[in-house]
Each structure stands twice: as structure tokens, then as C-alpha cells.
Amino acid sequence: MxxxxxxxxxxxxxxxxxxxxxxxxxxxxxxxxxxxxxxxxxxxxxxxxxxxxxxxxxxxxxxxxxxxxxxxGAAYLRHDSLQTAFHRVAAEFVARCNEVVQLAALDGFEVVYLAREDARRPVRLVSDLGLRLPAHACALGKAMLAGLDPAELDARLPAKLARVTERTLATPEALRRELEEVRRDGLAQDREEVTAGLVCFAAYVGVTPLGKRLAVSTSIPSDRLDNAHRQAAIAGIRQVARELAKLTAALP
CATH class of the missing domain: 1.10.10.10 (Winged helix-like DNA-binding domain superfamily/Winged helix DNA-binding domain)
Known part of the structure; x- marks a missing residue:
């Protein structure tokens, strides 16, 4: 209508x-x-x-x-102290793991990147601030979609899911199955679904008092992701999400 x-x-x-x-x-x-x-x-x-x-x-x-x-557009980020809180906890992750950390919000069925804390080495990224990506394709989006109740998810879910790479989830049914795993594990993953050769791990932060649904992620080239580094990155991004959730609860 x-x-x-x-x-x-x-x-x-x-x-x-x-x-x-x-x-x-x-x-x-x-x-x-x-x-x-x-x-x-x-x-x-x-x-x-x-x-x-x-x-x-x-x-x-x-x-x-x-x-x-x-x-x-920058005025949107000045309405709260979200970026300051993010950089405070993300810097600790970068110091430990030397990998990038990204903060994003959910807008409809898209992820919008709000902030990024860079590592001390180059990495292939598509996360420029303000960039939008389809939520089903990236770990950040899956982390936030998994927090929706079924009715709200259905209202946002398009009939057809666009592919970003050949690995992107292509059907609503496949997405729903993966969201069940995210709810169970408390971790979302992007297995080269946005950029070939790049793996991402994301954790849900929560909803701010202003209604922003947030998640954080780290992106790591698959060729340097051995098991020890994978476990450290997963534990680290979960910790970032927990600490940021505490800080955002006090935001205006």
C-alpha cells in the first residue's frame, strides 16, 4: 500500500x-x-x-x-556516547588480538556500520562507516537478527535473499537454521559470505535506550586463522559485547 x-x-x-x-x-x-x-x-x-x-x-x-x-549524518552519532564507549572496550581487544573490531546497528534488514577500531596491521575490509550490508550476509546482521522475536523477524525478512558471494545464505530457511545456531551459541559467523578470504565473528550487544539494536564483530583473513587465534578472537569479541552492553545500558 x-x-x-x-x-x-x-x-x-x-x-x-x-x-x-x-x-x-x-x-x-x-x-x-x-x-x-x-x-x-x-x-x-x-x-x-x-x-x-x-x-x-x-x-x-x-x-x-x-x-x-x-x-x-555525524550528528546522529553525537546523540549519545556510544562511540566513546565502543572505542574504550574495543581498544583492549585490539591490544590482545591485533584484529579489527566493528560496531553496527540494525536498520530494517540492513546492517549499518557505526564505528571501527583498527588493528595494527592491514586487513581487507568493507566496513567503512555508514556502509550498509544485507543483514543475512554478515555476522553482525545474524547476531542482531537472532535477537528478534519470530514475528518481527518475519516482518523484516525479504522473500528473496541476495547473494554477495557464492557462500552467502540464499534462502530464508537456511537463514532461520543458522539463527537457531546463533541463539544457541551466542556467536554469529560469516564464512566468506561478504568477502572471499575473510571470516567474521560477531556477538550481540543489545538495544540501547534510544532503540538501537547493536552488535560487534571482528574480521580476520582465513589464511591466518589457526585454531588458537580463532578461540582467542571468539572469546575476545564476546567479552567486548558484554562490556559494551554494560556501558550502553547507562547511555541517554
């Missing part, structure tokens, strides 16, 4: 911004016109308005998300 309160201009601007945010580089106007299904005249009016407000910027013959939109 269509939303009768929807404002077309805002919906179209939102579609443009989401399209730009999903791409690693500038997007040309012709590509935006196709992706957003907009007439040429409407598109250019919106692009001009967004550019004047610095929500978007021209770059290399196309458009990117602008600095003003970045500043506005």
Missing part, C-alpha cells in the same frame, strides 16, 4: 542520495536518471538544489555525497 503522506520531492532526493552513497566513486547524471527512474528535467532540478546545499558535490564529471550531508 502506498504511503499517502509521502512527499515525492523528498523521496526522489532520498533515492539520489542512496544511489550516490552506494557507489565508490562519482556517479554521472545519466546513471542517476536510470537508477532513480527520473525525468531529465526533474533530475537536474534536484541535483542543482542538492548541490547548492552541499548535500552533493560534482566530481570528475559526476556527483558524490557532499560535505554538508556528512556533517548532518
Amino acid at each position: 502506498p504511503d499517502t503522506a509521502d512527499v515525492p520531492a523528498i523521496r526522489r532526493a532520498h533515492d539520489i542520495l542512496r544511489t550516490l552513497a552506494a557507489q565508490p566513486g562519482p556517479v554521472k547524471a545519466a546513471e542517476l536518471m536510470r537508477a532513480c527512474n527520473l525525468p531529465r528535467s526533474s533530475l537536474y532540478l534536484l541535483l542543482d538544489s542538492l548541490e547548492r546545499r552541499r548535500w552533493i558535490e560534482r566530481r570528475e564529471g559526476g556527483y558524490i555525497v557532499g560535505i554538508e550531508l556528512m556533517a548532518l
Whole structure:
């Protein structure tokens, strides 16, 4: 059923911004016109308005998300002290395991990355702040989906699950079976389901007073994941989740 309160201009601007945010580089106007299904005249009016407000910027013959939109988005993270609490406990994990730690929230059926504490060595990551990933594909998403009651999970679950790699769970039935394991073990895993050669472990943190459903994870290249390192990383990420849960309970 269509939303009768929807404002077309805002919906179209939102579609443009989401399209730009999903791409690693500038997007040309012709590509935006196709992706957003907009007439040429409407598109250019919106692009001009967004550019004047610095929500978007021209770059290399196309458009990117602008600095003003970045500043506005950063205000979301200032509404609580979540990042400060996260970095405090994540730094201890990095000191012990020398692996990255990531914090994310659940938005619908997507994971949104909110913060990251980097290791002291390079790792192949896709977790830029603000990035969205389908929840069924990553350990963070599975950790948060497992905390939903069955009715809420069904309401969020799409009929078809998109594959990110050939290892991504492809059916709702497969996802439900894995979520049962997550509930039993208190740990979610991504076995090269987002990035080939990268394994992730995640643990559920909880829901903040502002209603954010949170989880933390670590991502480790499979070629350096021996059994001892695996066990240390799993124990460590569970500890991060427990400590962050205590701190977030006191957030505004």
C-alpha cells in the first residue's frame, strides 16, 4: 500500500542520495536518471538544489555525497556516547588480538556500520562507516537478527535473499537454521559470505535506550586463522559485547 503522506520531492532526493552513497566513486547524471527512474528535467532540478546545499558535490564529471550531508549524518552519532564507549572496550581487544573490531546497528534488514577500531596491521575490509550490508550476509546482521522475536523477524525478512558471494545464505530457511545456531551459541559467523578470504565473528550487544539494536564483530583473513587465534578472537569479541552492553545500558 502506498504511503499517502509521502512527499515525492523528498523521496526522489532520498533515492539520489542512496544511489550516490552506494557507489565508490562519482556517479554521472545519466546513471542517476536510470537508477532513480527520473525525468531529465526533474533530475537536474534536484541535483542543482542538492548541490547548492552541499548535500552533493560534482566530481570528475559526476556527483558524490557532499560535505554538508556528512556533517548532518555525524550528528546522529553525537546523540549519545556510544562511540566513546565502543572505542574504550574495543581498544583492549585490539591490544590482545591485533584484529579489527566493528560496531553496527540494525536498520530494517540492513546492517549499518557505526564505528571501527583498527588493528595494527592491514586487513581487507568493507566496513567503512555508514556502509550498509544485507543483514543475512554478515555476522553482525545474524547476531542482531537472532535477537528478534519470530514475528518481527518475519516482518523484516525479504522473500528473496541476495547473494554477495557464492557462500552467502540464499534462502530464508537456511537463514532461520543458522539463527537457531546463533541463539544457541551466542556467536554469529560469516564464512566468506561478504568477502572471499575473510571470516567474521560477531556477538550481540543489545538495544540501547534510544532503540538501537547493536552488535560487534571482528574480521580476520582465513589464511591466518589457526585454531588458537580463532578461540582467542571468539572469546575476545564476546567479552567486548558484554562490556559494551554494560556501558550502553547507562547511555541517554
